[in-house]
Amino acid sequence: MSTEGGLRRRVKGLSEAEFRQRYGTEEACRAALFALRWGKGWACPSCGHGRCAALKGRPLYQCNRCKRQVGLTAGTVFHWTKLPLTTWFLAIYHLTQSKGGMSSIELARRLGTRQPTAWLIKHKLMAAMQVRDAGKPKLEGRVEIDDAYLGGARSGGKRGRGAAGKTPFVAAVETTAERKPRRLRLTVVKGFRQREIETLAKCQFAAGSNIVSDGLSCWTAVAAAGCTHFPMVTGSGAQAAKWVPFTWVNTALGNIKTALAGTYHHVSAKHAQRYLASFAWRFNRRYQLDTLTERLAYACTRTEPHPYRAIIAG
Ligand SMILES: [Zn+2]
Numbered sequence: 001m002s003t004e005g006g007l008r009r010r011v012k013g014l015s016e017a018e019f020r021q022r023y024g025t026e027e028a029c030r031a032a033l034f035a036l037r038w039g040k041g042w043a044c045p046s047c048g049h050g051r052c053a054a055l056k057g058r059p060l061y062q063c064n065r066c067k068r069q070v071g072l073t074a075g076t077v078f079h080w081t082k083l084p085l086t087t088w089f090l091a092i093y094h095l096t097q098s099k100g101g102m103s104s105i106e107l108a109r110r111l112g113t114r115q116p117t118a119w120l121i122k123h124k125l126m127a128a129m130q131v132r133d134a135g136k137p138k139l140e141g142r143v144e145i146d147d148a149y150l151g152g153a154r155s156g157g158k159r160g161r162g163a164a165g166k167t168p169f170v171a172a173v174e175t176t177a178e179r180k181p182r183r184l185r186l187t188v189v190k191g192f193r194q195r196e197i198e199t200l201a202k203c204q205f206a207a208g209s210n211i212v213s214d215g216l217s218c219w220t221a222v223a224a225a226g227c228t229h230f231p232m233v234t235g236s237g238a239q240a241a242k243w244v245p246f247t248w249v250n251t252a253l254g255n256i257k258t259a260l261a262g263t264y265h266h267v268s269a270k271h272a273q274r275y276l277a278s279f280a281w282r283f284n285r286r287y288q289l290d291t292l293t294e295r296l297a298y299a300c301t302r303t304e305p306h307p308y309r310a311i312i313a314g
Helices: 016-023 026-038 085-097 104-111 115-134 194-204 217-225 238-242 247-263 269-283 289-301 308-313
Strands: 002-004 007-009 052-054 060-063 069-071 142-150 167-175 181-188 210-213 228-231
Touching (some): 016 289, 026 289, 085 289, 115 269, 167 194, 167 269, 181 247, 210 217
Parallel strands (some): 142 210
Antiparallel strands (some): 002 007, 060 069, 142 167
């Protein structure tokens, strides 16, 4: 269930039965992957020839002219995987359909794999989400931003800005003029310092954007990216009480905290950006629940391999 502008809109996901029908066999997954990767036409990476033949029994395609063989998964997130594609598609399904993501223990149970295998699959898929959204245009127009922390003590610990052991990140929501959310970006920062915010703003906000924030002094640095800053100092009185500028940032942050607390006991700082990117990816496609499986599979075919050593490096 999603709420926008006071209207409740039910967004239908993909049922397990529908999923099994589309991606339940290795053959179906291979065909789906081939269509996602080369639907607009296969082209030989060696000679550019447009025709190939599928090799029997293996996910390999051979150029009809120069006989170069190309693996279906080569050069993608699934790069030469030894796992069945059905396992990958099932992982994609579970990670995209569950609102708060899924722990690797739970994912392993659903996939029938060992936990470390499920963990690696999950992180590779989250990397694809991250790469996909990083390639999208900068946020523009009206953008609400806020500072937040991930990890550390969940309750009873130190609260507020600068709490130790937590990963600081910036939440930015592009909204319509009516303050309905469009797109969300969650970015880990070293701290809430002007130089950090300047770098982030240049990378993520289009020049001319109107950045709405609270009174934290670092936000003025968005001016260096050609943005206008509207500091909304939380005041008292009837006006302040009536007007809540950060509704959507706060809603998004609240959802993330709830999901993380419910699903994961600990998110290491090294992997925080990947977790945050996966939440943003899903938020940004909240009205496309029925096509999320193919959207993420498509992103995987357009994302370079992320081997284990790259994943653990963070
Ligand atoms: Zn060729």
